[in-house]
Amino acid sequence: MDLSPTALVLLGLLLAGWTFGAAWLALEARNRARQAKAARSTARRLTRMIDDSPAVPLLVKADGKIEGPERLAAWLGLDHLPGYLSELAADGAGLSSHDLSDLSEAVRRTQKTAAPFGMVVSPVGSKRSLALRGQLADPVISATGAALVWWFDFSESQAELTRMRAETKRAQRDFAALVGLIEAAPMPMWFRGPDMKLRLVNTAYVQAVGAGDADTVVQKQIELVEQVDGLSAAQIASQARDQDLPVERIVQATVGSQRRTLRVSDLPLGQDGVAGYAVDIEEMEEQSRAFRAFREAQRSMLDQLSIGVAQFDADRSLAFANLPFQRLFAMSPLYHVDPPSFDRFLDMARDAGRLPEARDFPAWRRELGEWFAAGAAREEAWTLSDGTHLRIVAQPMPDGGLVLLAEDRTEQLALSATRDTLLRTRTATFDSLFESLAVFAPDGRLQLWNRLFSTIWKLPEEFLDEHPRIEAVLERIAPRLARPAQRKAIGEVVRAATLDRQQRGGQVQMSDGRTLEFAGVPLPDGNGLLTVLDITDSKKAEDALRERTTALEEADAVKTRFLANMSYEFRTPLTSIGGFAELLQSGVAGELSEQAQEYVGAILTSVERLGAQIESVLDLTQSEAGLLPIATSEVDLLPFVTDVVREREEAIEGKNLACDVRGDKSAGVVQADPRQLGRAIGNLLDNAITATPEGGRILVALSRPKKGVRIVISDNGPGMKPSELARALDGTRTGSDGTRRTGLGLPLARQLIEGHGGRLDLQSEPGEGTTATIWLP
Structure with missing residues (x-):
């Protein structure tokens, strides 16, 4: 099928566009593959970085689910990381319930408020210290409000921090203690x-x-x-x-x-x-000054001693020598200007002739030099050429020095010879005494005795020459005692004299009839002297005297009983006679003739005189026997003596006497028995009135010397000779006609005054009168 050019163009453009798109898609896919690879590499790198980082993230979602690396489970001691936050606590691992509760609360607060938190936890059974830092997760990480918790293992830091804190606390404590120490x-x-x-x-x-x-x-x-x-x-x-x-x-x-x-x-x-x-250091300085003063005082004191003292330093130089040392070794007083060494001192002493002769002087001097290193004191006796005997004591000192003592014992040796002579004289004297003597040591051993000691105890000389102990001596003399047990008494006396240092004595009877008196006398030297004396004759005389004493005691008892009964036996008949005479005088028995009245008056006068004599005899006898009661009280002397004189006013006026009482209130008061003191003063006044002729004068004077009270009673009678005064104090007085008259006034007055703690002084001169002075405390 034929295509138009336009279609071909469009087809070419379509193929070109498709080719270009395929190429662009291939390039884009390649870029995305590279980016994916780079992203995976980055993710692996970031994951590795997170695994190797010191912090581990943990994502906690709103429903409690957690996401995190397994490394966190290892930190918590868990086998694996659980799915929820509440499962982080397990038996013996994970978090403790307390830490988990705090973590859950902090996470929940962060999820709600987006507030970050931080805390520290320690897994159970682990020494780890984990620091947690929590925050709200970025929406990129989790868009549901999760919390991101970062876990940090700072165990080493925590240990270091703990150590540093401990050191800081210790340093603070040490610093506080140091500050306290400085303050204190x-x-x-x-x-x-x-x-x-x-x-x-x-x-x-x-x-x-x-x-x-x-x-x-x-x-x-x-x-x-x-x-x-x-x-x-x-x-x-x-x-x-x-x-x-x-x-x-x-x-x-x-x-x-x-x-x-x-x-x-x-x-x-x-x-x-x-x-x-x-x-x-004031006290240290004072001690230093005191030490220097003590050293000077010590050296001054050493100069006063009779013993020579010298001190050598560690370098063997003479540091000090007292005056006796200088005198003994003929040293110059200026030795301290150039102190000699020890060897030089010996040379100087040898030149002065103050050292003993030595055959090898250098060797002897070296021997003396060894005193410095000796471990104990050395003592030697030096005999000088002039007859001086020196006792040398060398005392090494801890500082290496030496103290040398030199004592002149010449006089002591002479005294020792004299002592030997005295000991021989003492022995001869002991043997010539008529007492038996023996000296015993503190251990009881016989030390010294005389010949009479062996004779009186009949101990052989051979036995005594062995210096036997007292126990052996007592064993020998026990058979010769009348009572052998008395030997313990002799031993006790010796022990008391030697050990107790007490003097004791006693008597023992011998089996042959002798009586021995012994005594233990402590001697100054620590020994004891046993003296024994034959008192057989004295004992016999003592027994005779004791019999006479017994007889006298019995006679004194008879006298005491006589005094107890004489008051009643004498006073009762006398009171009856006086009472009947007063009845006759009052006419109870009829009117009496004038002559009968005279007879009755004479009877009453005789009764009164006889009562006074009986009272005096009783008081005098009781006073001599110590039985006279004296009840003391305060006596105002001046009015008291005045009353005593006025009681005899009739007798004073009857003899036409002048009585002068002198004194004032300064005589004061005394503690005395008014009745007994009045009788004493009255008896002295009666004697003065009797002795003073008609027209005479009597003086009574009171005074208070520094001690006691003085009462003077004087008359201007004929006075008495000393012999007559002595007889008057005994109660017998010779009258002017030569007849002896008995009177108890003076003896009774003396006894009564002495009973008051006083004293009676009598002074009499023929033709001058008599003065009686009473001294009372």
Whole structure:
């Protein structure tokens, strides 16, 4: 079929278009294949990057389904990644219920509000620490409002963070402890910045400078140490920083209100500044001064000793020698100007003749030099050429020095010889005594005895020469005792004298009839002295005296019973006689004649006198027997003595006597029995009235000296001789006609006054009168 040209043209155009379209489709398909390949490569690369990245994404859809890599399941300890969020919790793996609940709540909140969240979880049974960062997923990723949760494994970071936190807390604690230590430090401490200004001070610094608080100190830059040699504390600290060396110095500073000595140290801390502290060494300085004073006092004291003392240093140089040492070794007082060495000292002492002779002096000197290295003290005895005996003691010191003691024992040796002579003299003296003596040591061993000791106990000399113990001696003397058990008493006496240092004694009866008295006396040297004396004759005399004493005691008992009954036996008949005489005088039996009245008056007068005498006899006898009762009370002396004198006014006027009572209220009061004291003063007045002739004068004077009260009663009677005065005090008096009269006034007055704790003094001169002085406390 023939085609028209137009058709051919159209057919050609159609074929060309189809060919062009096919070519374009082929090219487009090729480009899309390349793009798909590139997309797949990119997807694989991105997937690999996500797999290798430290973060794992998890897409949580609105219905709870999840999508994510299997690597997340490995992190959570699961076999595979579950399909829903609620299935991330499993037995022994996955998330804990608490963490899952928090995650679900955070995801739900993000899905609703698009608010991001973050949290940290730890899988069950794993030490991993996973950080979660959640956000709303891009619509490209999920168009249904899903949440995209990124999981980060920061276990190593968490461990490092935990370690750093622990270290930080430890550093904070250490810093707090250091700050507390600095604050609690008793010494002032401070810190200066690079500009050398105070930045930090502790409480001790604040108290030392007397500031209110640390801020005030820092603000005002109050320095503890003043300028020294024109340099301030900040300048000294700057020098320490520049030299990078600690600077230590001792300065004076005012701490509080006291001037103290401080050791100040500045410690450079590089470019951060300078730290400083101050130590109060005032007590150390005081101790140093006290030590120096003690050393001077000790050396002054050593100069007062009789023993020579010298001290050598570790380099063997003479450091000190007291005066006795210098005198013993003829040293110059100027030794301290050029202190000699030990060897030179020996050479100087040898030249002065103050060392013993030695055959090889250099070797002997080397031996003495070994004293410095000796482990203990060395002692030697030196005999000098002039007869001087020296005791040398060398004491090595811990510092390598040596203390040398030199004692002159010449006099002691002479005293020792004298002591030997005295011991021999003592032995001879012991043997010549009439007492038996024996000395026992504290261990009971016999040390010394005299011949009479062996004789009185009949002990053989051979036995005593063995110095037996007290037990053996008691065994030997037991058969010779009347009662062998008494040997224990002798042993106790010896033990008390030696060990208890007490003096005891006793008596023993011997089987031969002798009586021995023994006593143990402690001696100053620690021994005990046993003395034994034969008192057989004295014992017999003592027994006789004891029998007489018994008889006297029985007589005294009879006298006591007599005194107890005499008051009734004497006074009752006398009272009856007086009563009947008063009845007769009153006319009960009828009217009496004048002569009978005189007889009755004489009877009453005699009864009164006899009653007074009986009263005096009873009181005197009771006073001598110590049975007189005295009831004391306060007695005003002046009116009391005046009343006693007025009671005898009739007798005084009967003899026309002048009685002068002197005294005032200064006499005061005394503690006395008014009745007994009145009787004593009355008896003395009665004796004065009796002894004073008619027209005579009696003086009664009261006074109070510094101690006690004095009452003086004097008369101008004929007086008495000393012998007459002695008899009057005994109750017997000789009258002017030569007859002896018995009176108990003076003895009774003396007894009554002595019963009051006082004293009666009598003075009498023939032709001058008698003076009685009463002294009362």
